Amino acid sequence: MNKTSMSWLTPKRITIAAGSGIGLAYLNAPEATEATALGLAAAGTVWSGYASTNWVTEIPHRWSWITPLHRTLHKPLGVEPDTKATSYIKIHRNYHKREDVGRINLPAEFTGVDTSAVTHIIKTKLGLTDVSVTYKLAGRKPHLVIRQTPRPPKKALFADHMDLVAGARESAPLIGIGPQMRCVSVDLDAESPHILVSASTGGGKSVITRTMSAQMLHNGAQMVVLDFKRHSHKWASRLPQVAYCREVAEIHDALVTLGREGHRRNRIVDDWEGPETEAPVGPRMGILLEEANATISKLKRYWTTTRFKTDPKESPAIDALREILFMGRAVRMHVLLVAQSATAAALGGPEVRECFSTRILARYTQNAWRMLVPEVSPIPRSTRHIGRAQVVLGGVATETQIVFMTMTEATQYALSGTVAGAPNLSRDTHPTPLTSENGVTSRDIVTPTLILVPDRRISLAEASRDGVVPMKPDALRQAKRRDATFPRGVDGKWSTEELTEWYRNRAS
Numbered sequence: 001m002n003k004t005s006m007s008w009l010t011p012k013r014i015t016i017a018a019g020s021g022i023g024l025a026y027l028n029a030p031e032a033t034e035a036t037a038l039g040l041a042a043a044g045t046v047w048s049g050y051a052s053t054n055w056v057t058e059i060p061h062r063w064s065w066i067t068p069l070h071r072t073l074h075k076p077l078g079v080e081p082d083t084k085a086t087s088y089i090k091i092h093r094n095y096h097k098r099e100d101v102g103r104i105n106l107p108a109e110f111t112g113v114d115t116s117a118v119t120h121i122i123k124t125k126l127g128l129t130d131v132s133v134t135y136k137l138a139g140r141k142p143h144l145v146i147r148q149t150p151r152p153p154k155k156a157l158f159a160d161h162m163d164l165v166a167g168a169r170e171s172a173p174l175i176g177i178g179p180q181m182r183c184v185s186v187d188l189d190a191e192s193p194h195i196l197v198s199a200s201t202g203g204g205k206s207v208i209t210r211t212m213s214a215q216m217l218h219n220g221a222q223m224v225v226l227d228f229k230r231h232s233h234k235w236a237s238r239l240p241q242v243a244y245c246r247e248v249a250e251i252h253d254a255l256v257t258l259g260r261e262g263h264r265r266n267r268i269v270d271d272w273e274g275p276e277t278e279a280p281v282g283p284r285m286g287i288l289l290e291e292a293n294a295t296i297s298k299l300k301r302y303w304t305t306t307r308f309k310t311d312p313k314e315s316p317a318i319d320a321l322r323e324i325l326f327m328g329r330a331v332r333m334h335v336l337l338v339a340q341s342a343t344a345a346a347l348g349g350p351e352v353r354e355c356f357s358t359r360i361l362a363r364y365t366q367n368a369w370r371m372l373v374p375e376v377s378p379i380p381r382s383t384r385h386i387g388r389a390q391v392v393l394g395g396v397a398t399e400t401q402i403v404f405m406t407m408t409e410a411t412q413y414a415l416s417g418t419v420a421g422a423p424n425l426s427r428d429t430h431p432t433p434l435t436s437e438n439g440v441t442s443r444d445i446v447t448p449t450l451i452l453v454p455d456r457r458i459s460l461a462e463a464s465r466d467g468v469v470p471m472k473p474d475a476l477r478q479a480k481r482r483d484a485t486f487p488r489g490v491d492g493k494w495s496t497e498e499l500t501e502w503y504r505n506r507a508s
Contacts, residue, residue: 061093062086069125076117078107091126091146096381101131101146112137122146124378129397130179149179152401156387158211158409165215165403165413171284173215175208175360175391176400184391184400188284189277192357192393193329197338198372203363204387204402205338206232209288211403212336214410217241218417221284224258224425226251228295233288235407239414243423248302249475251295252317257425258287258333259320265331276330283420284332287324292339293346306474325355342372362389373397425470457493468496469503479506 062085070085079088091102104122112135119133130149136142156177158165164183168174172187186192195212199205210233213223223242225233230246237244245254265281272279289295296318303315312319324333337347337356344350359372369379375395387402405413460476463469469476480486485505487498 058093061091065091065095065126069122072121072125073104073118076114076121077104078109095126096128096148096383097151099148099150101126101128101148103143103145106135106137106142106144108140108142110137110142118144127378127381129376129378129380130399150181152177152179152388152399153181154385154401156401156403158403158405158413161403168215170219173212173219174403175212176387176389176402178391178398178400182398184398186358186391186393188334189329193333194325194335194337194356194358196342196353196356196359196372197336197362198340198342198359198364198368199362199389200340200364204389205362206290207387207404208360208362208389208402209233209290209336209338210235210407210410211405213286213288214405214414216284216286216334217414217420219284220418220420221286222420222423223286223288224254224423225288225290226254226295227288227290228298229291232290235410236414239411240422241414241420243425245425247471247475248295248298249472250470252299252302252315252472253470254425255299255317255320258285259316259323261285262320262324262327262331262333265333266327269330279330281330281332284334285423286334286336288336288338289321290338292337293341293343296346302472306472322352325352341368357393359392360389361392364390456496457490458496459492460494463494463496463499469499471503 066085066089069091070079070083070089073079073089074081074083088105089102090104092098092100095101115133115135122133123129123131126146128146128148132147132149134145134147136145161174161177164177165174168183168185169187171189172185175184175186178184186195197205197208199208213233213236217223217236217239221241223236223239225236225242225244227233227244227246228248228251233244236242243254245251265279268281269276269279299315299317303317307313321335324331325335327333335355339346342353344353347353353372361369361372363384364372364382366379369376373392373395376392376397380390380397380399387404389400389402390397391400392398458466458468460480461473464471464473464476471479480489483506485502487494487502
């Protein structure tokens with residue numbers, strides 16, 4: 001039926017015909033006609049309410065995404081500026097949570113010559129990264145379709161991914177599950193020896209580091225936890241291969257000792273004639289620095305109050321941390337640094353931040369993203385989805401659902417593999433040689449326990465100086481004032497056995 005043959009169907013004639021039909025139906029069956037009319041009226045009211053509600057709820061979506069996209073897209077597409085944006089841009093509400101983002105109807109004149117510019121605008125304005133834009137230009141209605149790569153799973157429990165965790169390489173602990181169920185990991189030997197984790201409060205920083213640390217411990221690594229908050233990793237506080245430092249003085253001394261250990265390992269690598277990665281430097285060692293902003297600030301203040309005039313002005317603990325970061329992967333010492341705001345000033349300079357090839361961000365702001373990974377654009381939308389983070393390596397951001405280990409699971413998994421000895425945090429060194437097969441000898445091996453000396457009575461300053469208790473004198477004096485279990489001294493002297501026993505009980 002063509003257009004001419006239907007010209008008699010005018011609105012007036014349709015209205016007359018409908019009215020006549022309703023009148024005739026009412027004469028024949030008035031009750032049924034009334035019921036039908038009421039039903040149609042109710043359905044119309046419901047539909048009108050739904051349409052109105054949907055229109056109102058679409059306002060923020062149109063204002064935030066559709067209109068800005070139209071303003072930047074109309075020119076390369078050849079669309080008139082005053083064209084209604086929603087007439088050709090069909091982007092779903094909450095599109096960032098969907099695989100099917102939407103479509104854009106293209107003008108019939110669009111030839112597809114400059115599709116790269118259009119694709120860039122779409123990705124940038126919608127904040128999409130891992131996305132495909134497919135152009136369908138054939139026929140009367142050319143359009144493009146926008147689809148995201150299948151998102152990571154909503155949850156990634158350790159119990160559901162034990163095989164993947166167990167199958168990860170020793171040097172590449174599994175971080176989480178990415179798009180299309182891909183495993184996301186970072187090789188500490190080949191790709192990135194140190195990892196920076198940045199997230200706001202509640203962003204899952206402890207969960208991320210717990211997952212990685214438990215796997216490292218399972219594979220025979222040692223771990224030194226520097227936790228001024230004291231309780232971020234209770235699951236690891238009693239593990240035999242973990243040294244847990246809570247006081248600022250302990251953290252200071254631990255970093256200084258770790259710096260010496262790094263130099264010892266560096267000398268072994270320097271003397272080693274085989275492949276660098278096979279140098280007998282000792283077990284892999286993780287250094288987990290929690291709340292780096294506050295901790296480094298306190299280390300600076302601590303050194304200011306305890307240093308002598310002849311000591312350098314810069315904290316030797318911060319200097320040691322910087323040296324460990326610069327030593328690289330050959331010494332098998334890896335820093336997992338956690339910070340809410342990893343500014344260059346907080347970490348000791350921009351060159352320090354550049355030591356972290358891998359950066360994991362969760363619940364980030366746009367300012368934090370631009371500061372830490374400015375090379376990645378457009379900025380992916382931040383989300384409050386629990387366990388969701390962006391793992392950035394080599395200028396590529398991968399949306400990842402972090403594998404979640406409970407504290408009990410992390411403890412059990414850390415103990416179920418190759419359990420290393422206790423980390424080495426004594427400040428004194430002893431010439432205990434460790435000879436490898438080709439004759440390379442390590443030097444200045446640090447004793448793994450507190451120094452054992454015959455019982456005698458000494459001052460707190462002497463106890464610190466002689467290594468009876470690996471704490472600074474000021475920290476010991478504070479402990480004497482605040483800790484009810486601190487040994488009783490006589491005339492300013494304390495038993496070395498009592499001090500040693502007190503420190504052991506305190507550390508445990």
